Amino acid sequence: MELARYIGANYQPEEGLSPQPESENLASKEPPIKITRGFQVSNGCIEFFVRIDNNSEHGLFDVAVELELPEAFELLSPKTVIAGNISPHYHEAVTFLFTCHQCTTNDINAAVKYKDHQNKFHIQQMPEYKIESCKYIMPQDLSRAEFEAKFDKAPQKAWDVRLKEGTSQEEVFRRIQEQLHMSTVTASGNQIELAGRSKDGRDVLYKGVVKNSEGGMYLSSLTVSELERITIGIACEIGNSLKDKIEQVSLKQTQLLQKQDQALGxxxxxxxxxxxxxxxxxxxxxxxxxxxxxxxxxxxxxxxxxxxxxxxxxxxxxxxxxxxxxxxxxxxxxxxxxxxxxxx
The missing domain is CATH 1.10.260 (434 Repressor (Amino-terminal Domain))
Known part of the structure; x- marks a missing residue:
């Protein structure tokens, strides 16, 4: 399934891509050009487009768009893309490709540069455009809402693992991330949520909560996938990973006790x-x-x-x-x- 969220009702993208009714038109009074922005997600990358409409009675020349990205994003296309010349009452669009290294909500900046019919150079700064990357970069390019709705009726596996005394929450989360190799959707406080693909290409959602109770410290986990066997498989992987960690902690504690006993004689x-x-x-x-x-x-x-x-x-x-x-x-x-x- 393809996620496409476009902003700009007047934009007519190529290759069958259709904008949504919602729109944001950034019109300048001087010179009379209109900028429309939007994006879609494809193959795990964000395709960000900028369309420039020439509403004047004269042509625009050497039109180019320069994109500025925060460090969390990695630009896969040139920073500056040439749109060329734009005739009166026509438009041109440029596309940038980038991906993200971490879950982030950031503003994207761009500037449109061009010459008017009198050969005067102009720069029009595009207002900041906010993208919440992990809300859209999901398995099979599903939106966050589509992704969660897909799992409402999917097989679920919940289980609790008692953590050895001395095991830190940060260490548990790190082990989970290493084991699942998923994209972290959220990780705040005592909760972590990841989304990714299983080895055979199935969508998987994992949620974990570290909580304290009278019996000690526990990891409460919920795994959801399309197939029961995948859900159980993920549960086993996490369980085995934490078991290894617990055994390591137990060994360290034993070694510490040995040193203490040697000192006490x-x-x-x-x-x-x-x-x-x-x-x-x-x-x-x-x-x-x-x-x-x-x-x-x-x-x-x-x-x-x-x-x-x-x-x-x-x-x-x-x-x-x-x-x-x-x-x-x-x-x-x-x-x-x-x-x-x-x-x-």
Whole structure:
């Protein structure tokens, strides 16, 4: 579908492009020329046109339009485009091609330069023209309204991911952007919205919100696409990406704890720890079926130091109390913090 939003009811573009009824005519009193601006989006690029109507009784000569763009836009055509000579009561139009590097709302400036019939040189500055780039550069060149309407009845997948303590919102958003390779539509506060194409060319919309609750920090995500399998696929990609991040954070925390323990040496009061936390370790072993996996994942390389004791306890060779004693004696606060975290 082609998005075409034209401004200027009198403009008759070539190649079947039709203007909308809305118009903006920028007429000058001296000299008597009329400037009409507008644009369409095609293949991810903005085609910006400027039409010059000669309403005088004399010809205009060496007419040229010079475009000024903000840094957010990249001009793909020459900065100055020649319109040539314009006969009385005729018009000429020039087209500029540019794209954007980021979501932006910016003013576009241009100047029309020409000579009159007396060979006097004139410059007429075009009033600023505002374009909200990400409102229009969408998959398949849909407008923002068309894009969102397209997904009103499309398959949706919503899911929450609990973020590891210490994971920043900025890091989460960065990971999402890296994983999806989409154009960021909005990113403000704790929300991010992206739009793009799947690997097989389907339109995809992603919305994410980072929120805090009593249970911790969560990423609440909504993915919408034309096909259910794409929606689920995007969900898996984001989930795996965040999982990798969580594992990295967990490893860093484990390494930090190791350094702390090395600095503390044997300062821990083992008997006191056994008395206070030994029963909790026994309770965790009895209560949670996944304790082996949980300990292995959260203790990382330290798991090997108590794996033998766990195997003996699992086989009934030693008691749960004995395992708790060996674990606390070997790892101290490390294993206590991991086990206590399982209760939350």
């Amino acid at each position: 044997k300062l821990d009061d083992i008997p006191a720890l056994l008395e206070q936390y030994g029963p909790k370790i026994e309770e965790a072993i009895a209560k949670f079926d996944d304790m082996e996996t949980y300990l292995r994942d959260h203790l990382a390389s330290d798991w090997e130091k108590i794996r033998g004791a766990w195997t003996e306890a699992k086989n009934g060779e030693i008691s749960k109390k004995e395992f708790a004693k060996r674990a606390i004696t070997t790892l101290g606060w490390k294993v206590i913090k991991v086990v206590m975290g399982r209760f939350h």
